[in-house]
Amino acid sequence: MKTSAVVVTYNRLSLLKECVNGLKQQTDPLAHIIIINNASTDDTAVYLKELKKNDNKNQFIIYNSSKNLGGAAGFNQGMKVFVEKTDDDCVWIMDDDTIPHRTSHSALSSAADALDNKFGFLCSDVRWTNGAPVNTPKVAPEWHKQIDKNLVKVEQATFVSVLISRKNIFKYGYPISEFVIWGDDTEYTTRLSREEECYFVNDSVVTHKTATYLAGTTFANDDPNRISRYEYMYRNLMYIAKKYYTRKKVALQFSIGMYAGINVFLKAKTFRMxxxxxxxxxxxxxxxxxxxxEFPVKRTK
Incomplete structure (x- = not known):
């Protein structure tokens, strides 16, 4: 199985370098490493130019955007580059602060083989810098179905370390660019898991080097610079409820949004309004x- 990695980056050069080094050192080598540079204003473009210059194996594919596309559009673009510029079987997607361990890809590849490549997506065990679990996927009711293969059936995951096949991109389309940020991964993995079986791969471990431990971050205490993301999140969660669930779920999600707004107004210490x-x-x-x-356009011979 040939795999391309897709990394979306913006102004985190030191983390990007660590991510790329991790990808280069995989025990199961990657066919291509695709980097989507979301118009970084640091020295990312210089680093990527040098990376490409020294790429004797033609492993790197660099896409420098003229503007910051946002995370959702970045992954959308990365998967388009994967489809259009490679013939690889699968794409492994992640943020620039995802640091793969040496065997992260080989574990995903082995799981794909064990499933005869019949899966919607496979996701890794994501840990923070202290080893605590983060970005935990939503476990399916029949979670134990492939437990003998060290796999746990799941319904949703984040785009921190997710493997998707080319055939499923053609079948189910790309992530939605208009989501901008937060929820694009929830929608896309839900889209796949409603039609295909998807699994958490216990042996595939990555480190997510977020600045703070995400499990301790709440709407009330999150950085004021990130507040706008919550508007996208509640909008996107409403879309997911409408698209994949019942009217009761839609009403519940709307109520959750209203309650969250009132609750954060009462509890937050800053920027309550x-x-x-x-x-x-x-x-x-x-x-x-x-x-x-959006769906890929099939190539004509």
Missing amino acids: KRLNAAILGSIKGIFFNPKI
């Missing part, structure tokens, strides 16, 4: 949000 507006406006916008799913 801004946090309130993010949840309320995001939930309302989600009622009308209806982006289209």
Whole structure:
């Protein structure tokens, strides 16, 4: 199985270098490493130019965007580059602060083989710098179905370390660019798991070097610079509820958004009104949000 890795990066050069070094050192070598540079303003472009210059194996594919596309559009673009510029079987997607261990890819590849390549997506065991679990996937009710293969069936995962086949991209499309940030991975993995069996691969471990431990971050205490992301999140969660679940779930999600806004207004110590507006406006916008799913164009010989 030939695999391309896709890394989306923005202004985190030191982490990008560590991520790339981890990808280069995989025990099961990658056919291609695709890097989507979201118009970084640090020295990322210089580093990528040098990386490509010394690429004797033609392993690296660099896409320098003229503007910051956002995370969702970055992954959308990365998967398009994968489809259009390679003939590899699978794509392994991650952020620039994802640091793969040496056997991360080989474990995913072995799991794919054990499943006869019949899966929607495979995801890794994501750990923070202290070893604590983060980005935990949503476990399926029949989680134990392939437990003898050291696999746990799941329904949702984050784009921290996820393997997807080329055939499923053609069958189910690309991630939705209009999500901008937060929720694009939830929507896409839900899209796949509703049609295909998807698994958490216990032997594939990566480190997610976020600045803080995500499990301890809440809407009330999150950095004020990140508040706008919550508007996208509540809007996107409303779309997911409308697209994949019942009207009861839609009503519940809307209520959750309203409650979150009021709750954060009462509990936050800073920017209370801004946090309130993010949840309320995001939930309302989600009622009308209806982006289209893009599909690859099949190549003609």
